[in-house]
Amino acid sequence: MRIRILAAFALIAATVASAEEFVFSTPSDDRWFYPFNFNPGRRPVASCFGTAGMPGFNDRDGTVIIAWSTSSLIAPGQGPDAYDVTSIRLTMTNVPGAEWAIDLTPDAWYTFDLNQDGFINGDGIPRGEEGDTDGESDDEDPGRPIEVFGVGFGPVRDYATWIETSGYIGSDSTTDRPRDPYPFVYQDGTGERLHCEDNVKGLHNEALGVTQFTPAPWAIGVPIGYVPGEQTTPFAIEFTIDLSASDGRVRRYVQEQLDGGRLFFYVTSLADTTMGGGQNEFPTVYMKESTDEGARPGELIVELGGGIPCDDVRKLTGRCRNGTLKSKVVFQDESHDGRQVTVKVDGTPHVLDVSGRRARLRLRNQSGSHEVCLTDPDCGLCRDVECS
Structure with missing residues (x-):
């Protein structure tokens, strides 16, 4: 690594x-x-x-x-x-x-007149319940x-x-x-x-x-x-x-x-x-x-603009254990608690919530080599992770 x-x-x-x-x-x-x-x-x-x-x-x-x-x-x-x-x-x-x-x-798609009989849920029974004949349900709000x-x-x-x-x-x-x-x-x-x-x-x-x-x-x-x-x-x-x-x-x-x-x-x-x-x-x-x-x-x-400054990012971690890829974005303090960051794994974005000083990613059933990059904020941080 x-x-x-x-x-x-x-x-x-x-x-x-x-x-x-x-x-x-x-x-x-x-x-x-x-x-x-x-x-x-x-x-x-x-x-x-x-x-x-x-x-x-x-x-x-x-x-x-x-x-x-x-x-x-x-x-x-x-x-x-x-x-x-x-x-x-x-x-x-x-x-x-x-x-x-x-x-x-x-x-929901089944709150419409699917059978075109002029009524929504004409049988009065929610979709999928016993006695349902039209596959429709009432809309919960007007x-x-x-x-x-x-x-x-x-x-x-x-x-x-x-x-x-x-x-x-x-x-x-x-x-x-x-x-x-x-x-x-x-x-x-x-x-x-x-x-x-x-x-x-x-x-x-x-x-x-x-x-x-x-x-x-x-x-x-x-x-x-x-x-x-x-x-x-x-x-x-x-x-x-x-x-x-x-x-x-x-x-x-x-x-x-x-x-x-x-x-x-x-x-x-x-x-x-x-x-x-x-x-x-x-x-x-x-x-x-x-x-x-x-x-x-x-x-x-x-x-x-107005995103998280890169100076506030302490590090990006990445490791793999028992087929589970784990990555963390660690910040200098908790001032970004509740915000979001984006980490890409092999180009696929994952939006993560910041909790305290950390944002965590966990992907199961992984194998082979992977590139993990912090892209928002785009601070130029990447890690190569090997999952055996």
Whole structure:
């Protein structure tokens, strides 16, 4: 076993910056991504709603793809690790007159009308219990949340060339098709991207062994000052991205997109629709094209820096015993208790909670040679660990 301290350590430790916020008040691209949007990239508002379980339509039917060009304030092309992302916040503004119920928790896929009989849990028996005939359960709280996911591309569209006026790809009322771009989360364990546009029907993830599932959103929208049914003015919906989700892969997504110069998010809701209902029944937000009084386009706030200074890191340890790889990040004192660090093992990130002066990692059933590196804060500390 040997320890390697990279030459850049002294420079990094000496140049740690305090936290700085970068505000992007207008997106470069905002698109109501919906099959019957005949004016793509030019509409003043966009509605978020679902048609969960309905053949021929994506479960997440009315959606918003939003992107901000970040290169004017944050230099791209520095390599993902150069972006010490500590916070990402989005704000959308809903039109006045809203009536939809506030829901701040994800809803399980089986709390929707799976059999399309016009009722949710029509037999009144929770899914899986004796006498259940429809495989459905009641939702524990009213409403459906507004959820943010990552934006995946392919096989036709790509990150570099997609713009808000690009043609629609997805279900169109006749055929079940994956969307492109599509909302995604990372699969536990593999880190592969799971399509979320049809998570209730359970489509497009068969190759990964996944059918119906409940994705954990990267953020849930919190309405500010909103009173359903009595809202006469526009109001903000705020989202705080969970950067620690999926073992830090969400943070890595943000770092990679800042490196590319454009940051994308998918805004969706599975809010139910009714025949003849209007836009006040579900979240309806302003796009940058709106000239309405009180309209505000989507805002992005990126916070960089303010991470743990490398001078506060005492050491990184690594060893293997009986097939269990153990590593510790040890700090000079307990001033960082409750924060998080990232340790990569053979390139796979692991987000660790700091408890007192230490953050601990334990991986069982390991064999062979492994590289263990502290990457957040990026202090140039790595260890080679041999598991026999």
